[in-house]
Amino acid sequence: MNLIPMTVQGAERLREELQRLKTEDRPRIIQAIAEAREHGDLKENAEYHAAREQQGFCEGRIQEIEAKLGAAQVIDITKIPNQGKVIFGATVTLYNTSTDKEVVYRIVGDDEADIKQQLISVNSPLARALIGKMVDDSARVVTPTGEVEYEVVQVEYL
Structure with a gap:
């Protein structure tokens, strides 16, 4: 199972x-x-x-x-020591290099995902690109409108 x-x-x-x-x-x-x-x-x-x-x-x-x-x-993400690495449950602040805007997302399970509340599924393309990244790393995500590059600004285990 x-x-x-x-x-x-x-x-x-x-x-x-x-x-x-x-x-x-x-x-x-x-x-x-x-x-x-x-x-x-x-x-x-x-x-x-x-x-x-x-x-x-x-x-x-x-x-x-x-x-x-x-x-x-x-x-329970709060019980894991924060080493600056993006993992399941982490709250990630990203800098979109093409729009010069920061966004904050939390990586959650499929059933919890709600983009309006900045909760993205661990199986989403963005989350898959972010998992394992560290602060100051870049992640490229292919979207329907083209490729978007994000820089990891902050990783929190809340």
């Missing part, structure tokens, strides 16, 4: 979602199914079919989260 790298925060968010699904959403859906059954004929009962569909999505998501947490390799 392949382990899925995940930050401590990402694992915690999945646990919170799993808890919510099991303690809030599942009972609400079961109640909705029971109420819809009371309306009679199930063949033409739209509320019943909608509630059953919700139940399927909810149970599927519960299984998906449990599988991910079961295969998770939770990495």
Whole structure:
């Protein structure tokens, strides 16, 4: 079984979602199914079919989260000595040499990635180019608009 790298925060968010699904959403859906059954004929009962569909999505998501947490390799970056090297979980400040702008990204697991929050997947082209680099190293990334060069300005293990 392949382990899925995940930050401590990402694992915690999945646990919170799993808890919510099991303690809030599942009972609400079961109640909705029971109420819809009371309306009679199930063949033409739209509320019943909608509630059953919700139940399927909810149970599927519960299984998906449990599988991910079961295969998770939770990495606590704060327990690793910072040697200035870009690794999974690191927060990296980059200087884009073509735009003269600095950007900050955190390298996280696939399920945690959210570019709007500056969280990039460890499997993204940028993260793959950065892994193993040190402060002051350059990384070239091929993008749809061409090649972009970044310089590693700072590496933090937060």
